[in-house]
Amino acid sequence: MSGATDSLVVLGGIAKQFGAVRALAGVDLTILPGEVLAVVGHNGAGKSTLMQVLIGTLAPDTGSIAVAGRDETAGYDVRRAHALGIRCVFQELSLCPNLRVFENVRILHHGLMGFGWPRRARRLVRAALDEIFPGHGIDADAVVGDLSIGQRQMVEIARAFTVTDQPVRLVILDEPTSSLGARAAEQLLRFTRRAAGRGISCIFISHRLREVLEHTDRVVVMRDGQVVARDRAADLTEALLVERMGVMADAAHAASTRANGAGADLPVRVDIQPTAGGTIRLIARAGEVVGLAGLDGHGQRDTLLQAFAAPRGGGPGARVDGSVAYVSGDRPREGVFPLWSIGRNVTIGLLRRLSRGGFLSPQAESATADEWRLRVKVRTPDMNNPILSLSGGNQQKVLIARAFACGADILLLDDPMRGVDVGTKQELFEDIRAEADAGKCVLLYTTETQELQHCDRVYVFYRGAITEEIARAALTEDRVLRASFGQTDDTGQHSGGRADAA
Amino acid sequence: MQREVASAGGAPASDADPVPRRRFSGRVLLPAAALAVMLAAIFVLQPRAMSYNGMRLLLGFSLPLMFAAMAQMCVIAASDIDLGLGTYIGLVNSLSALLLADRPLLGVLSLVGCVLAYAGMGAFIEARRLPSIVVTLGASFVWLGLALLVLPTPGGASPAWLSALVRLKPPLVPLSIVVAVLLALVGHWLFMRSSYGVVLRGIGSTPQAVRRAGWSLLTARTVLYGLAGVFGLIAGLVLTGLNTTGDANFGAPYTLLSISAVIVGGGEFFGGIVAPVGAVIGAFIMLLTGSLLSFMDVSTDWQLSVQGAILILVLGTRAFRRRRA
Numbered sequence: 001m002s003g004a005t006d007s008l009v010v011l012g013g014i015a016k017q018f019g020a021v022r023a024l025a026g027v028d029l030t031i032l033p034g035e036v037l038a039v040v041g042h043n044g045a046g047k048s049t050l051m052q053v054l055i056g057t058l059a060p061d062t063g064s065i066a067v068a069g070r071d072e073t074a075g076y077d078v079r080r081a082h083a084l085g086i087r088c089v090f091q092e093l094s095l096c097p098n099l100r101v102f103e104n105v106r107i108l109h110h111g112l113m114g115f116g117w118p119r120r121a122r123r124l125v126r127a128a129l130d131e132i133f134p135g136h137g138i139d140a141d142a143v144v145g146d147l148s149i150g151q152r153q154m155v156e157i158a159r160a161f162t163v164t165d166q167p168v169r170l171v172i173l174d175e176p177t178s179s180l181g182a183r184a185a186e187q188l189l190r191f192t193r194r195a196a197g198r199g200i201s202c203i204f205i206s207h208r209l210r211e212v213l214e215h216t217d218r219v220v221v222m223r224d225g226q227v228v229a230r231d232r233a234a235d236l237t238e239a240l241l242v243e244r245m246g247v248m249a250d251a252a253h254a255a256s257t258r259a260n261g262a263g264a265d266l267p268v269r270v271d272i273q274p275t276a277g278g279t280i281r282l283i284a285r286a287g288e289v290v291g292l293a294g295l296d297g298h299g300q301r302d303t304l305l306q307a308f309a310a311p312r313g314g315g316p317g318a319r320v321d322g323s324v325a326y327v328s329g330d331r332p333r334e335g336v337f338p339l340w341s342i343g344r345n346v347t348i349g350l351l352r353r354l355s356r357g358g359f360l361s362p363q364a365e366s367a368t369a370d371e372w373r374l375r376v377k378v379r380t381p382d383m384n385n386p387i388l389s390l391s392g393g394n395q396q397k398v399l400i401a402r403a404f405a406c407g408a409d410i411l412l413l414d415d416p417m418r419g420v421d422v423g424t425k426q427e428l429f430e431d432i433r434a435e436a437d438a439g440k441c442v443l444l445y446t447t448e449t450q451e452l453q454h455c456d457r458v459y460v461f462y463r464g465a466i467t468e469e470i471a472r473a474a475l476t477e478d479r480v481l482r483a484s485f486g487q488t489d490d491t492g493q494h495s496g497g498r499a500d501a502a
Numbered sequence: 503m504q505r506e507v508a509s510a511g512g513a514p515a516s517d518a519d520p521v522p523r524r525r526f527s528g529r530v531l532l533p534a535a536a537l538a539v540m541l542a543a544i545f546v547l548q549p550r551a552m553s554y555n556g557m558r559l560l561l562g563f564s565l566p567l568m569f570a571a572m573a574q575m576c577v578i579a580a581s582d583i584d585l586g587l588g589t590y591i592g593l594v595n596s597l598s599a600l601l602l603a604d605r606p607l608l609g610v611l612s613l614v615g616c617v618l619a620y621a622g623m624g625a626f627i628e629a630r631r632l633p634s635i636v637v638t639l640g641a642s643f644v645w646l647g648l649a650l651l652v653l654p655t656p657g658g659a660s661p662a663w664l665s666a667l668v669r670l671k672p673p674l675v676p677l678s679i680v681v682a683v684l685l686a687l688v689g690h691w692l693f694m695r696s697s698y699g700v701v702l703r704g705i706g707s708t709p710q711a712v713r714r715a716g717w718s719l720l721t722a723r724t725v726l727y728g729l730a731g732v733f734g735l736i737a738g739l740v741l742t743g744l745n746t747t748g749d750a751n752f753g754a755p756y757t758l759l760s761i762s763a764v765i766v767g768g769g770e771f772f773g774g775i776v777a778p779v780g781a782v783i784g785a786f787i788m789l790l791t792g793s794l795l796s797f798m799d800v801s802t803d804w805q806l807s808v809q810g811a812i813l814i815l816v817l818g819t820r821a822f823r824r825r826r827a
Binding site (some may be wrong): 082096097112294417 | 568609695696697700701703704706707708710711713715717718773774775
């Protein structure tokens with residue numbers, strides 16, 4: 001490998017702590033000019049935090065940053081990173097939907113001003129789009145909010161490669177292909193290769209391992225805020241990579257939590273026909289944890305809401321047998337009562353049972369609160385503390401405890417692990433499994449393939465319908481991903497169902 | 503099956519609509535058409551209004567309202583709302599009537615102070631991450647209190663140059679129309695054409711994206727509120743010129759009228775979606791409802807209710823259309 005002076009970026013001993021969570025524990029990373037580098041790892045492994053440090057939106061607690069052989073640690077921020085030619089395409093889109101495509105280009109380029117800037121901006125973004133995604137069909141004057149998600153992603157990627165007064169040296173692509181179609185993804189991957197030929201480095205963050213192996217030079221694996229492996233992509237196989245990421249161990253553990261699939265003799269609790277039709281119905285029995293997978297916004301949440309509405313005389317196509325509780329992962333917006341204590345946040349779901357003669361009994365309230373503190377292990381000395389004194393993960397425990405406590409037969413979990421740290425996540429899944437073993441029926445919607453390992457069965461959604469049902473034993477990340485884009489195995493168990501539809 | 507996947511392009515919803523609609527021109531066309539219909543109705547009911555002097559009388563008080571609408575639009579561009587604009591205009595009205603004629607230097611200084619206070623309010627909202635609705639509502643009482651302090655009872659006088667200015671009679675077209683066209687052009691250039699205007703609208707929809715691109719949100723919001731302060735200042739001065747006197751309570755109606763004008767003119771409460779040309783048109787629409795009603799022999803007591811109904815109607819139709827889209 002080349003010496004440090006030839007490197008484009010050298011990160012040394014980067015550490016970052018958020019409260020009690022150590023997001024980065026001394027990461028060293030070198031990026032060479034014209035290199036396509038992959039960074040892989042689980043959600044929560046520290047990839048995003050590291051990238052935020054690299055693009056200057058997050059200052060590390062300790063560590064050094066050098067770009068093109070110069071130490072830039074002092075005063076490193078977004079503007080400096082941009083001036084040095086470091087750009088990022090974010091996972092959650094960072095275009096302004098109210099602005100036109102060329103206006104969004106202007107937002108990125110501070111130097112794009114003065115007479116005739118709209119013309120220059122249009123020309124820049126058209127050229128970049130034409131080069132990266134030939135046949136894209138995007139108008140530079142279109143309002144971004146009117147574009148589809150895939151088109152927006154194309155615009156954002158093209159924008160990152162436009163050059164005005166500042167060079168492009170390194171572009172970070174965070175899950176760039178997840179919302180692009182197959183063709184556009186292919187175009188992008190081919191383009192990064194051409195860009196590398198011109199000396200532009202790319203960092204690829206992706207969960208699609210095959211993509212990573214085929215299209216990158218070097219792979220860096222992160223786990224628990226550290227770099228645990230660096231390999232040349234050519235020396236790796238998918239299996240090796242998965243092993244490095246530590247997936248295997250988890251999978252074995254999760255599988256062992258349930259010896260056999262759900263017994264067919266248990267009563268069916270939920271039977272739903274997703275709104276967009278399709279041939280596969282969602283069926284969940286008592287004692288089961290059923291996963292709803294697929295890309296975000298493909299009908300999973302609608303299906304959960306359908307299940308939630310069904311006992312109250314909801315729409316047709318949904319049959320739900322039993323009482324229902326809903327837990328949202330969007331804690332601040334539809335989860336916690338921010339001004340209330342932890343205990344009150346648990347007991348709100350069962351006030352009738354805690355009241356004596358029309359009045360709430362404080363003793364019963366605090367007894368229930370303490371009971372659940374022990375059962376889901378909320379990290380607090382006192383349930384009377386305000387809910388916001390807890391970390392996000394522990395707040396989520398409280399919300400799940402609320403759902404457990406109200407005694408519903410069916411639990412609808414809507415991306416409940418959002419922003420929950422790994423350890424707490426594990427505890428929560430144990431709690432969920434315990435409830436299922438006690439006869440509850442759990443529907444779990446998650447966008448993180450990792451979490452699906454805790455389910456007995458998984459339904460994959462695509463465009464509002466279910467494309468595939470995958471049993472625990474047959475679950476692989478690859479299969480879920482393919483089904484998320486509407487591609488199913490013809491050898492799969494539901495090929496018969498598709499023949500009916502044809 | 504395979505072909506369908508290939509052409510899907512990862513775009514779930516709107517592949518069927520490859521040519522994006524031009525939402526913004528539609529935004530301005532609709533209120534413009536509404537204004538044309540209103541004017542036509544007025545001319546039919548009262549043909550004498552269709553003259554130079556008729557138009558002058560009809561549109562006389564559009565001047566303060568269009569500047570108020572532009573001020574309100576600056577704040578709405580940041581997805582904020584300004585509930586203190588009316589009393590601010592009242593404060594400017596009081597200060598200018600009391601000081602500008604007799605003690606011009608002090609008058610100018612106090613008015614500059616007003617604009618700086620407005621810009622400071624924007625900085626404060628951004629720095630402390632406070633809801634604008636609370637801060638501007640609080641500020642509205644401060645403006646009113648200050649206005650009553652300097653001018654406890656209506657009085658003072660407009661400086662001669664100011665009264666003369668708002669009574670200018672340009673050839674062919676009345677002053678208010680000339681000013682409206684100029685204001686619409688300036689607003690359009692400022693927000694829709696200038697390169698910094700893009701940033702100003704950007705913070706109204708996705709502030710974190712703008713921040714990540716290295717812009718200061720503090721500067722942007724300060725600039726927006728500062729602009730609001732300048733347009734509000736002009737509204738207050740014009741009001742002084744038209745009324746030739748000061749009154750702390752003169753400005754009050756302009757808060758809700760300006761918000762209505764922005765929304766009726768095609769702006770949205772959230773998302774940085776504003777239309778400067780539309781805001782000026784909206785100001786005329788809000789003003790002319792009153793005239794139209796009186797020409798139809800409806801009591802002016804109904805004017806406020808009708809203006810409110812228009813606002814609800816516009817918002818309702820928009821929500822309905824969005825649901826269908």
